[in-house]
Amino acid sequence: MEHVTKEFPGVVALDDVSLQIRSGEIHGICGENGAGKSTLMKILSGVYPFGEYSGEIRYKGEVLKFEQGAIQHAIEKGISIVYQELALIPTLTVGENIYLGREPMKRGVIDWDTLYSKTKQLLEEFGLDIPYSALVGSLPMGKQQLVEIAKALSNNASVLILDEPTSALSVHEVETLMDILRILRKKHITCLYISHKLEEIFTICDTVTVLRDGRVIDTQPITSMNNDTLIRLMVGRDMKERFPERHSKIGDSILEVEELWVDHPEIQNKVVTKGVSFNLKQGEVLGIAGLMGSGRSELVMSIFGEYGNIRSGSIKIDSKVVTVGSSRVAMKHGISLVPEDRKKQGLILDQSILENIALPNMEMFSSFLRLDKMKELRLCSEYAKSLTVKTPSLHAKVNSLSGGNQQKVVISKWLMKKPVVLILDDPTRGIDVGAKFEIYKIINNLSEQGVAIILISSEMEEVLGMSDRILVMCEGRNMGTVSSKDATQELIMRMATGITDYTEKEE
Amino acid sequence: MIIALVLIWILFGALTDGIFFASRNMSNLFRQMSIIGFLACGMVLVLVTAGIDLSVGAITGFVSVITAYLQAYILAGPIANLFPSLSLQAHAVIISGIAVVAGLMVGTAIGMWHGFAIAYLGIPAFIVTLGGQLIFRGGILGITRGKTIVPIVEPFKAIAQGYLPRTLSWVIAVILIGLIFFMTYHGRSRKKQFGFPLDSIWKDYVKSVVISLLVILYVSVMNDYRGIPIPVLVLIVTAAIIHYISRNTKFGRYVYALGGNREAAKLSGVNILRNTFKVYALMGFLSAISGIVLTGYVAAGTIGGGTNYELDAIASCVIGGVSLSGGSGSIVGALIGATVMASVVNGMSVMNMDVFWQNIIKGIILILAVYMDVATKKRNG
Numbered sequence: 020m021e022h023v024t025k026e027f028p029g030v031v032a033l034d035d036v037s038l039q040i041r042s043g044e045i046h047g048i049c050g051e052n053g054a055g056k057s058t059l060m061k062i063l064s065g066v067y068p069f070g071e072y073s074g075e076i077r078y079k080g081e082v083l084k085f086e087q088g089a090i091q092h093a094i095e096k097g098i099s100i101v102y103q104e105l106a107l108i109p110t111l112t113v114g115e116n117i118y119l120g121r122e123p124m125k126r127g128v129i130d131w132d133t134l135y136s137k138t139k140q141l142l143e144e145f146g147l148d149i150p151y152s153a154l155v156g157s158l159p160m161g162k163q164q165l166v167e168i169a170k171a172l173s174n175n176a177s178v179l180i181l182d183e184p185t186s187a188l189s190v191h192e193v194e195t196l197m198d199i200l201r202i203l204r205k206k207h208i209t210c211l212y213i214s215h216k217l218e219e220i221f222t223i224c225d226t227v228t229v230l231r232d233g234r235v236i237d238t239q240p241i242t243s244m245n246n247d248t249l250i251r252l253m254v255g256r257d258m259k260e261r262f263p264e265r266h267s268k269i270g271d272s273i274l275e276v277e278e279l280w281v282d283h284p285e286i287q288n289k290v291v292t293k294g295v296s297f298n299l300k301q302g303e304v305l306g307i308a309g310l311m312g313s314g315r316s317e318l319v320m321s322i323f324g325e326y327g328n329i330r331s332g333s334i335k336i337d338s339k340v341v342t343v344g345s346s347r348v349a350m351k352h353g354i355s356l357v358p359e360d361r362k363k364q365g366l367i368l369d370q371s372i373l374e375n376i377a378l379p380n381m382e383m384f385s386s387f388l389r390l391d392k393m394k395e396l397r398l399c400s401e402y403a404k405s406l407t408v409k410t411p412s413l414h415a416k417v418n419s420l421s422g423g424n425q426q427k428v429v430i431s432k433w434l435m436k437k438p439v440v441l442i443l444d445d446p447t448r449g450i451d452v453g454a455k456f457e458i459y460k461i462i463n464n465l466s467e468q469g470v471a472i473i474l475i476s477s478e479m480e481e482v483l484g485m486s487d488r489i490l491v492m493c494e495g496r497n498m499g500t501v502s503s504k505d506a507t508q509e510l511i512m513r514m515a516t517g518i519t520d521y522t523e524k525e526e
Numbered sequence: 527m528i529i530a531l532v533l534i535w536i537l538f539g540a541l542t543d544g545i546f547f548a549s550r551n552m553s554n555l556f557r558q559m560s561i562i563g564f565l566a567c568g569m570v571l572v573l574v575t576a577g578i579d580l581s582v583g584a585i586t587g588f589v590s591v592i593t594a595y596l597q598a599y600i601l602a603g604p605i606a607n608l609f610p611s612l613s614l615q616a617h618a619v620i621i622s623g624i625a626v627v628a629g630l631m632v633g634t635a636i637g638m639w640h641g642f643a644i645a646y647l648g649i650p651a652f653i654v655t656l657g658g659q660l661i662f663r664g665g666i667l668g669i670t671r672g673k674t675i676v677p678i679v680e681p682f683k684a685i686a687q688g689y690l691p692r693t694l695s696w697v698i699a700v701i702l703i704g705l706i707f708f709m710t711y712h713g714r715s716r717k718k719q720f721g722f723p724l725d726s727i728w729k730d731y732v733k734s735v736v737i738s739l740l741v742i743l744y745v746s747v748m749n750d751y752r753g754i755p756i757p758v759l760v761l762i763v764t765a766a767i768i769h770y771i772s773r774n775t776k777f778g779r780y781v782y783a784l785g786g787n788r789e790a791a792k793l794s795g796v797n798i799l800r801n802t803f804k805v806y807a808l809m810g811f812l813s814a815i816s817g818i819v820l821t822g823y824v825a826a827g828t829i830g831g832g833t834n835y836e837l838d839a840i841a842s843c844v845i846g847g848v849s850l851s852g853g854s855g856s857i858v859g860a861l862i863g864a865t866v867m868a869s870v871v872n873g874m875s876v877m878n879m880d881v882f883w884q885n886i887i888k889g890i891i892l893i894l895a896v897y898m899d900v901a902t903k904k905r906n907g
Contacts, residue, residue: 325793346795356793364793367786369853378783379794381776390774393716432794 033058033072034233040226043207044175045200047214047224047241049249050451055233056213060180063211064100065093078178099171100180105163107170109156109409116155117170132238141173146202148195161192163496168199172208179203180211183449185219189310197223217246262484270301270488272338273471274322274440276279279332281321291317291327292491293495299440299471304462305500306486314495315475316359317517319442324349324357327333336439350379353439357429357446359475361422365429372410373399373418376432383435402431405456423454430461441465442473459485478507491515530845530898531866534891538873546876549750556748557686557869561586561816561823564862565839566846567768568812573843574785576852577644577651579806580836581658582813583635587832588662589817592630593677597621597682618679625682630814636662637810641803643794651806666829670902672897677826686787686822689753698754699745703738710734757819760863764815769857781805785852841892842867865895866891 033055033501040046061067063076078085078096079281095100107116114135115122138151146164153164162226164184172180185193200201200223209436212224220227220242228238229252236252282293293315299305309316322334324343333340336352343349349356353394358364366375376399377384384394400413410420417428428445431443443462447455462485466472476482481488489506491498491514498514514520538546545551570580601621604859636658643654669675690698691717710730748754772778780801783791792798820831846863848855870891874884 123820323793345797346793347797350795358793363787364789365781367790367853369786374779374783378779378791378796381779385776388775390776390779392774393719 029392033062035234036074036230036235038228038235040209040211042418043204044225045204045210045212045223047212047220047227048230048309049214049217049220049227049252050230055180055230058233059209060100060182061470062215063178064098064180065089065091073513093173098180099174099176101164101167101184101291102172103183104376107155107163112154112157113149113151113166116166117141117173119170120321126375128396137173138169141169145169145172145199147199159189159192161188162255164196165193165199165334172203176208178209178211180213182213183210185214185216186274187306193219196252202494217249220249220476221246223307252409260367261456261480263456263463265304265463265485267487268302268467268469270274270469272298272353274299275333275335276322277333278449279318279321279334280330281317281327282330284327287498292321293496294332295492295495295497297490297497297500298331299473301439301471302466302469303487304466304472304474304485306482306489306503307473307492308479308482308489308511309492313492313515315492316444317495318359318492319444319473323354323442325356343479344350350436353436354438355433355436355438355440355442356442357426357433359444359448361425366425368419369416369443370484371414372403372408372417372420372428373413375428376402376413376435379432398435399431402435403428406431406434406461418446420449421454423450423457426450426458428460434465438470440471440473442475444475445477448477451467479511483508528862530894531862531869534866534869534873535571535583538869538876541874542876546873549747550873551872551876552747553751554854555868555872556758557755557823558753558872559864560761561819562835562838562842562867563861563864564764564812564816564819565763565835566842566864567857568809569764569836569843570846570848570855570857570860571768571781571837572651572809573840573848573850574804574852574855575805576779576785576788576850577802577805578657578840579640579651579664579809581655582809582816582839583832583835583837584662584666585633585810585813585831585832586657586817586820586835587666587828588636588669588822589629589633589814590831591666591675591827591829592632593670593682593818593821594624594678595669596625596628598675598677598827601625619681621679622682622685626685627819629818632813633812633814633817634807637807637813638803640755640810641806643648644806645799645802652732666831668830670827672829674829675761676825678821678825682818683822683825686757687825688756690756690759692749692753695749695754698759699741702741706734706737706741711734735905754855757823760815760819764812765857765861768812772857777801777804782853785854787853838864838867838888841888844896845892 026097036055036059048059048227050056058067066089069084078098083096093139108119113411115489117138118134119379123130123137125133135151142149142151145168147169149158149162149165149169155166167182168179176505184196188196197219200212202209212220214220221244224241226240227244227249229236229249231252258361275298277296279292279295282289283289283291293319297305307318309315317326321329322343323343324347330386334343335341341348341352343352346356362368367378377395380398381390383398384391396413400451403410403413408420408424408427408431410424417425420428430446446462447458450458462472462474474482474485476485483503485504486503488500488502489511490500491511493515499520501510501514534548547696565586569579569582601624602617604711605617607621609620614618640651640654640658643649644651710733714727714730726894745754748758768821772781778811780791780796783794783799784798788798805891816835817832824831842863843855843860844863845866846855846859847860867888870887874887
């Protein structure tokens with residue numbers, strides 16, 4: 020791709036980008052959010068047809084000009100893209116999804132035998148372990164992703180673009196994906212691997228290109244780089260510490276959960292939280308680690324009053340037993356929750372930043388009859404500014420913000436309540452390195468002010484780097500709480516997979 | 527959709543050799559549109575919560591016959607006995623007052639029932655209000671026994687058929703213009719006080735001047751005939767109140783939030799159940815107003831009153847830019863939509879077209895108007 024420039028109204032997304040990709044290699048593309056990775060790939064895969072960008076794409080010696088129905092052209096040429104958000108139909112089977120729109124026909128009717136035998140063949144050829152007639156919706160995320168890849172491969176893709184493929188995968192599924200990519204490399208299928216996850220880039224890629232602010236910073240073989248050099252290229256500054264310094268001032272116990280048993284709200288006889296007990300102190304950051312499905316989000320949502328049926332157990336705030344029946348009650352007791360999925364649970368995307376920040380805080384600037392808009396604007400601006408939300412105006416719609424800024428909006432809205440206990444569920448998922456650091460600083464500031472913080476994270480290093488103590492959950496049970504001094508990645512992983520229990524020494 | 531409205535007006539003006547624009551016709555047009563206007567105001571909030579209310583026509587008709595029934599059969603005697611010293615006219619006013627209050631209470635009660643069933647019992651709005659439609663249409667037949675209920679006392683009729691005297695209409699125009707300029711000035715000074723950026727002074731005041739000119743134009747056209755029709759005045763006041771509620775109260779904010787993203791709203795502390803209940807109760811109240819005006823307008827309680835009004839209300843909202851999936855829409859838009867619908871019907875009767883054409887054309891206009899909206903959105907975004 021040479022001298023590719025793409026502009027959107029008001030923003031230059033790609034500025035004279037040139038890069039070369041060798042056939043059969045796995046080429047990583049790295050960069051912060053907004054660096055232009057997705058835009059570049061969209062041009063290559065035909066989402067932005069010829070004419071909407073300037074510059075050239077040369078593929079196998081030929082200049083590519085995708086016009087109407089560009090995505091289809093790209094696929095026919097052998098360029099397929101697998102998106103972070105899967106484009107599968109959950110109510111159809113694996114085979115049906117793979118051949119959607121191209122079902123083999125016999126005398127005007129779909130030839131199911133051929134469809135399924137071709138599916139089986141395809142899956143075997145690439146070592147994909149998926150039942151070909153299962154409904155896609157019943158498969159775990161990891162397998163769904165593999166179906167997407169199979170779909171691309173069934174189109175005889177010679178260039179496969181993977182956009183953040185592992186954000187929804189478990190550790191085991193990521194390894195499976197890596198194996199499959201190695202098989203593809205052996206078959207001379209070129210892969211473009213867009214990712215934030217540096218460990219994966221180093222594991223699987225041959226070459227890496229770093230984009231920043233729409234420009235190519237550098238392209239290097241992976242062997243010539245390490246974590247630090249890569250991060251420096253991405254961010255442009257030396258990230259000596261990934262995590263800001265903390266000065267913990269831990270006070271008294273403020274939240275006590277005892278023997279909490281929570282039932283699943285819909286599925287009968289399914290217990291989601293099994294006798295969990297823990298306490299949380301003022302000024303402390305309690306990290307909660309665990310694999311996907313271990314019940315961490317469910318635990319905190321129950322404490323917040325918005326999940327499941329609490330069968331037994333007690334929650335004490337400031338030594339007083341409370342029944343938290345809804346988010347409103349939780350808020351009254353000083354608990355705030357920044358939810359896991361910021362788009363679905365944390366924000367109203369069509370509304371402005373101002374309206375989003377104001378929503379749980381309406382009491383602060385309105386009485387029954389009046390909404391003091393000036394006061395609202397003033398207070399919300401304060402918080403947005405103190406959290407460095409980057410936006411030209413508070414009236415901009417939140418869906419125009421980057422992931423990091425969106426997350427800051429969610430945090431602002433909860434901070435305004437001046438919570439006693441702040442729960443953050445995977446707050447840095449899908450956010451670029453720079454914004455992550457800013458959020459870490461915010462968390463540290465809050466804990467220094469005495470706010471008790473629960474931090475759920477799926478990133479081992481984050482949990483280790485930010486917490487005072489780490490609670491590890493496995494399948495709804497509390498496997499133990501480790502102080503950060505004693506914690507190691509290995510110990511936490513063992514607890515998270517249920518191999519070991521851990522009992523902290525009584526103080 | 528303002529463009530659509532203007533185009534439709536020009537079209538009918540041309541087709542009718544300008545009779546469409548005669549002040550008497552314009553006066554009738556706005557009077558007719560007011561009945562749907564009340565429903566549209568309430569329907570905006572219902573649609574914003576991604577709900578729907580199919581019963582509003584039936585509620586309108588039901589309240590209409592209840593108020594008629596009270597006046598014609600029940601109240602005359604007792605009032606005369608209770609206040610023997612007062613004149614007949616005074617009796618009529620008291621009767622009207624009681625009928626109005628009763629009608630509002632009935633409509634609100636029905637709305638509250640719907641709100642309860644939808645919010646607290648969890649029955650889908652489509653079903654609850656569809657059932658409501660059947661129930662209350664049946665109720666209408668029950669109360670009227672298949673006959674039209676007459677007579678309606680004069681003061682009650684005045685609500686729908688009366689006009690504001692010309693001088694009073696001008697007074698109102700002046701007050702309105704004064705308000706417009708005051709609000710512009712006040713808004714600017716408050717913004718300055720808090721250090722917020724101001725639009726250019728020209729833009730603000732030109733806008734005020736344009737709106738003021740429209741007000742003057744409107745009042746002069748209305749006054750050319752007999753003055754501002756009273757139901758239009760009631761509609762303007764009601765719409766202003768509902769508009770204020772939707773933009774400047776907690777309730778309004780919660781309604782738009784819960785329509786925009788129900789789960790996020792819930793997790794942000796919005797009481798979904800209570801606010802949903804209130805929306806449908808409000809809809810019931812506004813349907814009652816519509817029913818009262820209807821009775822006064824046709825001077826009777828009829829068995830067919832309000833039929834299909836819900837579809838007109840929904841169409842007005844959609845033409846006016848309300849999204850059926852919830853979260854967005856404005857009162858002003860809905861009223862413009864209602865005006866579009868009323869203009870089409872009015873234009874066709876001025877042209878002496880057969881009545882069956884009206885529904886056909888209304889349906890086509892609805893599809894076209896929304897298409898225009900979708901097309902401009904696609905171009906801009």
